[in-house]
Amino acid sequence: MTEGPLSVDTLVERIVSSLAPLRDFPMPLTEVLGMPVAEDVVAEVSLPPFDNSAMDGYAVRAADVASASPEAPVHLPVVGEISAGRAAHLALSPGTAVKIMTGAPVPAGADAVVPYEWTDRGVARVRIERAADLGANIRRAGEAVRSGDLVVEHGTVLGPRHLGLLASVGRATVRSRPRPRVVVISTGSELRDPGTPLGHDSIYDGNSYLLAAAARQAGATVYRVGIVPDDVRSFTEALSDQLVRADLVITSGGVSEGDYDVVKEALRGLGTVWFGQVAMQPGKPQGFGVVGEDEVPIFCLPGNPVSAYVSFETFVLPALRTLMGRTPASRPPRRARLTDPITSTVGRRQMVRARYGTDRGGAFVTPVGGHGSHMIGDLASANALVVVDEESSGVSAGDMVQVLCLDEDF
Numbered sequence: 001m002t003e004g005p006l007s008v009d010t011l012v013e014r015i016v017s018s019l020a021p022l023r024d025f026p027m028p029l030t031e032v033l034g035m036p037v038a039e040d041v042v043a044e045v046s047l048p049p050f051d052n053s054a055m056d057g058y059a060v061r062a063a064d065v066a067s068a069s070p071e072a073p074v075h076l077p078v079v080g081e082i083s084a085g086r087a088a089h090l091a092l093s094p095g096t097a098v099k100i101m102t103g104a105p106v107p108a109g110a111d112a113v114v115p116y117e118w119t120d121r122g123v124a125r126v127r128i129e130r131a132a133d134l135g136a137n138i139r140r141a142g143e144a145v146r147s148g149d150l151v152v153e154h155g156t157v158l159g160p161r162h163l164g165l166l167a168s169v170g171r172a173t174v175r176s177r178p179r180p181r182v183v184v185i186s187t188g189s190e191l192r193d194p195g196t197p198l199g200h201d202s203i204y205d206g207n208s209y210l211l212a213a214a215a216r217q218a219g220a221t222v223y224r225v226g227i228v229p230d231d232v233r234s235f236t237e238a239l240s241d242q243l244v245r246a247d248l249v250i251t252s253g254g255v256s257e258g259d260y261d262v263v264k265e266a267l268r269g270l271g272t273v274w275f276g277q278v279a280m281q282p283g284k285p286q287g288f289g290v291v292g293e294d295e296v297p298i299f300c301l302p303g304n305p306v307s308a309y310v311s312f313e314t315f316v317l318p319a320l321r322t323l324m325g326r327t328p329a330s331r332p333p334r335r336a337r338l339t340d341p342i343t344s345t346v347g348r349r350q351m352v353r354a355r356y357g358t359d360r361g362g363a364f365v366t367p368v369g370g371h372g373s374h375m376i377g378d379l380a381s382a383n384a385l386v387v388v389d390e391e392s393s394g395v396s397a398g399d400m401v402q403v404l405c406l407d408e409d410f
């Protein structure tokens, strides 16, 4: 007896609720771009840590240069020099100036910096032609960040600016999660590696590249195993070899009704992987479960390239995001005006390749290519998927539809 097709939402819910985020650790800053931080980060230093100069020039007392003008310049003896990172503990006596470079600590007693451009750049004595306000060109300690400030909130997805800030407050590591390690295996005796000759009955393995890149884009560390022939022993061996380094496994091919559907044949006996149909087009045959002692989640995606990709987007992406501790798990749909009609089969959610854009009328989306799940050429020109509900038999041009924008982070 075969069970009826599962709804997309039921399978997504099953997947997401069976997974938990990987354990968090103190991770080097260089490893955590795009990962959520698993702690509230509080600054332990102030920025700037000390009052420092915003300009190359002379540290002075504002009162000493208050009368300076081009017609009546003020002359001050230059009693020392302070550059960034090479600062003696100087104090400024009234009626003197100290040469100072941008970023260098302002000496005690100075309350303004006169930039070089207002002076003759004198070495022993400087001629100052403009008055400086009290505090001019001095960056105060703690002006940018105060010690004790919350600088990055728990759950923030770390981008370049967060990482710059974390390093600036002296953090070498931050609690986050390792990237999920994903193993990608293509099955099919007809498959050949790109760059090798094709036989009369072979095709190139596009899927392992497609799926590996999609997983990497989602934030995973990916091991692309490549091609395994339609042979249960070869597949079982390849899988058990790879399990030690996997937090998640993706296979493509061998899950439908064929006589050589190797993935299904190899895994069904374990009783830990569900195989069945999902009410989705493309991407009807699916397998999902766990394998090995560590119960590594495995996604057995259909071999047709578009089906494999749509299945990744629908089922694997939410799983990877759950392992990374990112929310929401699934891509939130946008709404857009459909420019051309779409027909759909009632009872299956149709995922239609499309191009999303905006014009004067707002967001629009145009289907590209047909429904064929082998039409990889159309897949490459799409940047979106239109989601047509299970109950719908089609959508008319001009209707508002739900769209997944594939290249957007969320």
Ligand SMILES: Nc1nc2c(c(=O)[nH]1)N[C@H]1C(S)=C(S)[C@@H](COP(=O)(O)OP(=O)(O)OC[C@H]3O[C@@H](n4cnc5c(N)ncnc54)[C@H](O)[C@@H]3O)O[C@H]1N2
Pocket: 186, 187, 188, 190, 191, 203, 204, 205, 206, 207, 208, 252, 253, 254, 255, 256, 257, 258, 261, 282, 283, 284, 285, 301, 302, 303, 304, 305, 307, 373
């Ligand atoms: N009798 C039935 N046949 C099929 C059904 C069905 O319900 N009953 N479902 C069809 C649907 S829908 C899909 S999707 C496919 C899924 O098939 P498999 O997952 O078993 O995949 P394969 O048979 O191995 O391959 C399908 C197709 O994709 C090509 N392929 C496979 N791997 C790659 C790769 N790495 N790179 C590029 N192309 C690949 C393969 O050559 C086949 O053309 O089953 C239908 N059949």
Ligand code: MOO
Pocket: 280, 281, 282, 283, 284, 285, 302, 304, 307, 308, 373
């Ligand atoms: O589901 Mo298949 O993925 O319809 O071509």
